[in-house]
Amino acid sequence: MRVIDVFNGDADGICALHQLRLAEPCAEAELVTGVKRDIALLGRVRAGKGDRVTVLDISLDKNREDVRRLLDNGAHVRYFDHHFAGEIPQHAALEAHIDTAPDVCTSLLVSAYLQHRYRAWAVVAAFGDNMFDAALAAARPLALTAAELKQLERLGTLLNYNGYGVTVEDLHVHPADLYRALSPYTDPLAFVAESPTYRLLADGYAADMALAGAQPLLQADDATAVIMLPDAAWARRVSGVFGNALARQYPARAHALITALADGCYRVSVRAPLNTKTGADELCMRFPTGGGRKAAAGINALPADMLDRFIDAFRAQYG
Incomplete structure (x- = not known):
């Protein structure tokens, strides 16, 4: 049996996968991702009977034919998303967690699925998706200080920033490598304090935003x-x-x-x-x-x- 994790290369996709794999470790999982706008990711996936495919933060509507192909080939597909989905296929091997409400992101869906075991990472993702009210509401049970909340907001912005580009060559860090950099950290505040990847993204963001503002x-x-x-x-x-x-x-x-x-x-x-x-x-x-x-x-x-x-x-x- 193969395990394949397919995820958007932005803050929401990465934080959604990170929460799932903190709860369900799977070192052998194959990673399929790309830049934020590279959403037809299931076209790259070859899976069959007994294989398990988890899909995070890409539109089902844009991947409909490949979802059907994977299901017809015998794969089990677990799908978390908040983008426009259209009609959701009815199939015993499709487990769909889809909510397109404007105050819901994929990481919040995953957080609820996991009974909020890694809530702080969902807060990071909601900030990254510019859902500030949802992020603050999700953060309330964590009793964070204002400074800690600001750090989670900043991290979400930086993870999202890294996902934009026409090709992965435009990015500072390949999204799969960024996920791997996060994966040892249960606490996002520890990642902020310790990771050189965080500092790389912070420096790049400051330089690029200065150019954009002009x-x-x-x-x-x-x-x-x-x-x-x-x-x-x-x-x-x-x-x-x-x-x-x-x-x-x-x-x-x-x-x-x-x-x-x-x-x-x-x-x-x-x-x-x-x-x-x-x-x-x-x-x-x-x-x-x-x-x-x-x-x-x-x-x-x-x-x-x-x-x-x-x-x-x-x-x-x-x-």
Whole structure:
């Protein structure tokens, strides 16, 4: 029997897997992951009768055919996610834990599944997914100090930051290696205090955010803002977390960060206003390669000739 762990390379996917494997150690598990937007991960998985596949923080809708393939081949599939799922297949070998509510992330689902044994890691993930109210609510039983909460918030931001990029070469740390760096730590505060990986991410984040903050706004009013970022590794890394920071700074405003790609297309990150947390997934799914969740979504490769149409649709949605 093979054990295969398939997980999004962002804070939520990594922290979800970390909680599960703290509770259910499995040193021989094969890891399948990638950059945050590389969500069609099940296409890489070959599994059959008796194999166990755990899937974390990638849309079932985007992996539907591969879920069916794995089930038809005799694999058992355990699926945790909070993205748009569409119709969930009915199969005895599919164990689905899916909740698309805007204040739920995959790590919070896993935390509940484990009866909150490793709650602090779910708090980290919720901060990373820009779900501050959910993170604070989940943290309440931990009785953390304000300084400790700030450290968990910072860690979530850094883990999420590392997931953004077009390829893993854009990242500071491959997501599988980042998971391995976390895996010895039951307490995220110990990881913050001791890990050189944490310091690497903190330094990279500070440098990239300084560059992002110097970029001009393409358009801005009280309801919407559009920021264009250049074709550079730092811009690809920072797009999501910069969008999250802007969303917190201007909670009544929607934000679209548009990053130029080498092939002439654009990568788009959309953040709905934090006051409403809705509509981002519907907007992005109108365009090729678009998807996500209600509060935060994106388009992997927007054709250049659709850029103006996207900006018009974005402003119409939130203006």
